[in-house]
Amino acid sequence: MLEDLFKVVTTRFNGNEKTDKKAPAGNHIPKDLLYKCPRCRNVIFEEEYLAVNKVCPNCNYHGRLTAQERISLTADKGSFVEFDADMLSCNPIGFPDYDIKQMKLREQTGLKDAVITGEATIKGSPVVMGVMDSRYLMASMGSVVGEKLTRAFERATKEKLPVVLFTASGGARMQEGIISLMQMAKTSGAVAKHSEAGLLYITVLTDPTTGGVTASFASLGDIIIAEPKALVGFAGRRVIEDTIKQRLPDDFQLAEFLMEKGFADMIVERKKMRSVLSHLLKLHGYMPEKKD
Amino acid sequence: MNEKTAWERLQIIRDKDRPTVNDYIPLIFDEFYEMHGDRHFGDDAAIMGGIGRLEGMPVTIIAEVKGRNLDENKKTNFAMPHPEGYRKALRLAKQAEKFHRPVICFIDTPGAFCGIGAEERGQGEAIAENLLEFMRLKTPVVSVVLGEGGSGGALALGVCDRLGMLENAIYSVISPRGAASILWKDAGKEHEACDMLKITAEDLVNFGVAEAIIEEPNGNAKNDLDKIAENIKEFLSDTLIENCKKDIDVLLEERYTKFRKIGDFIEP
Numbered sequence: 021m022l023e024d025l026f027k028v029v030t031t032r033f034n035g036n037e038k039t040d041k042k043a044p045a046g047n048h049i050p051k052d053l054l055y056k057c058p059r060c061r062n063v064i065f066e067e068e069y070l071a072v073n074k075v076c077p078n079c080n081y082h083g084r085l086t087a088q089e090r091i092s093l094t095a096d097k098g099s100f101v102e103f104d105a106d107m108l109s110c111n112p113i114g115f116p117d118y119d120i121k122q123m124k125l126r127e128q129t130g131l132k133d134a135v136i137t138g139e140a141t142i143k144g145s146p147v148v149m150g151v152m153d154s155r156y157l158m159a160s161m162g163s164v165v166g167e168k169l170t171r172a173f174e175r176a177t178k179e180k181l182p183v184v185l186f187t188a189s190g191g192a193r194m195q196e197g198i199i200s201l202m203q204m205a206k207t208s209g210a211v212a213k214h215s216e217a218g219l220l221y222i223t224v225l226t227d228p229t230t231g232g233v234t235a236s237f238a239s240l241g242d243i244i245i246a247e248p249k250a251l252v253g254f255a256g257r258r259v260i261e262d263t264i265k266q267r268l269p270d271d272f273q274l275a276e277f278l279m280e281k282g283f284a285d286m287i288v289e290r291k292k293m294r295s296v297l298s299h300l301l302k303l304h305g306y307m308p309e310k311k312d
Numbered sequence: 313m314n315e316k317t318a319w320e321r322l323q324i325i326r327d328k329d330r331p332t333v334n335d336y337i338p339l340i341f342d343e344f345y346e347m348h349g350d351r352h353f354g355d356d357a358a359i360m361g362g363i364g365r366l367e368g369m370p371v372t373i374i375a376e377v378k379g380r381n382l383d384e385n386k387k388t389n390f391a392m393p394h395p396e397g398y399r400k401a402l403r404l405a406k407q408a409e410k411f412h413r414p415v416i417c418f419i420d421t422p423g424a425f426c427g428i429g430a431e432e433r434g435q436g437e438a439i440a441e442n443l444l445e446f447m448r449l450k451t452p453v454v455s456v457v458l459g460e461g462g463s464g465g466a467l468a469l470g471v472c473d474r475l476g477m478l479e480n481a482i483y484s485v486i487s488p489r490g491a492a493s494i495l496w497k498d499a500g501k502e503h504e505a506c507d508m509l510k511i512t513a514e515d516l517v518n519f520g521v522a523e524a525i526i527e528e529p530n531g532n533a534k535n536d537l538d539k540i541a542e543n544i545k546e547f548l549s550d551t552l553i554e555n556c557k558k559d560i561d562v563l564l565e566e567r568y569t570k571f572r573k574i575g576d577f578i579e580p
């Protein structure tokens with residue numbers, strides 16, 4: 021629902037769109053593919069940006085990863101086993117073009133919806149993991165996101181496992197109407213049961229985490245970690261600016277702001293994330309599984 | 313019940329003469345003592361809370377407050393709560409749990425307030441905390457949407473055992489105006505969005521989100537204040553009589569299941 025989040029950050033820095041259209045369709049990566057940082061506007065080669073796991077070398081903004089990229093950076097190699105991989109959402113309110121839009125997105129991204137959940141190990145410690153992917157309808161939460169996350173928490177509760185969630189979202193999914201809103205209550209209920217069982221839940225807030233996801237499971241971690249310069253908030257920036265009729269400071273709602281206001285425990289850089297998660301898991305007694 | 317469109321109902325609930333919770337409280341409850349503040353930051357007049365009696369039974373009442381005129385609306389911020397409002401609600405709900413009083417929530421908000429202070433003080437965290445804590449609150453909770461049920465700002469008082477909606481009330485994930493501006497880049501298409509979103513009481517009963525529709529006298533609450541107050545009171549008493557008899561663990565499991573089963577997906 022936050023249309024101002026739909027920023028095209030990858031751009032062909034050519035100055036002449038027409039050349040692009042005439043360019044022969046090759047399967048090599050064009051040399052002119054550049055990445056412009058949405059925080060500092062610094063421009064680097066896409067290749068270079070990918071090599072540093074999508075972290076801006078100029079301002080340290082931690083860019084958006086795909087769910088697959090996140091899983092490979094976090095979980096032990098080959099350890100991730102996906103849950104509920106085939107679940108698909110319906111169109112409960114008959115929202116115009118929702119089905120077509122999803123079909124296109126499934127093709128483009130290889131995802132079935134905006135979250136991937138599963139079981140994995142992080143430096144040997146077993147976890148239930150969830151990763152949201154902002155390429156899919158801004159990782160908004162509808163029935164599938166709500167159901168998959170709820171099942172992930174229920175499974176973790178049953179198997180006495182910790183949960184690590186990487187959040188990113190534009191909020192509740194408008195296209196599924198009131199059913200999306202109810203996923204906020206449903207997921208929060210599952211978090212409550214997991215918590216009552218004395219189990220650890222770590223939230224990692226990534227860019228951007230907003231709306232109904234901030235107002236439900238993303239804010240309910242025992243430990244809340246944020247990535248540098250990730251946008252995290254309830255209301256969209258433009259909505260607030262329209263209300264107060266003034267421009268907001270650039271750092272408003274960024275991870276650093278969040279920590280200053282007391283809503284995040286720590287800001288952790290991507291290159292240290294796996295190690296920090298592993299230590300936190302071990303501090304809570306989730307030790308590497310012994311292999312026989 | 314007559315067949316009004318969602319848009320027609322929206323006009324009815326936006327009518328400046330629509331009764332608000334302040335009109336209902338003296339007619340529904342025998343006594344009412346208002347309680348103030350979240351004990352951390354301040355007192356948010358957008359959410360009113362207190363203790364009263366319903367048919368002789370002590371209850372905690374929590375309500376989003378629409379003003380009846382501009383002055384009142386300035387005070388209650390047009391019923392758009394800040395985090396401290398939601399935290400006051402939670403404080404009073406926990407107090408109710410301690411003293412084994414049922415909680416009655418009245419929902420009537422365009423949404424949680426969007427502003428600098430609200431973000432600084434954790435609007436998202438405040439709502440999230442309410443969802444989690446109301447889900448496991450060890451006392452019966454019943455909610456009623458009086459007019460506007462605006463998104464997360466409404467849901468923060470909507471995690472309950474049973475949800476009633478006034479006949480013309482709406483409950484939506486996004487305001488029709490917001491939907492129109494995202495969908496068609498034109499907030500002026502509010503009317504179309506409103507009729508598309510499936511936000512009426514009947515829709516919500518069909519989706520399993522609401523359990524009851526509370527009839528408005530001759531199709532509009534303002535036609536007969538005594539009658540509509542009586543209808544709300546009847547819904548509240550019936551629900552609480554039934555739910556207070558239940559073992560609390562059973563009630564909590566039913567509350568979890570009510571939300572747990574909402575979702576529309578397939579697994580081919």
Ligand SMILES: [Zn+2]
Binds near residue numbers: 061
């Ligand atoms: Zn940068």
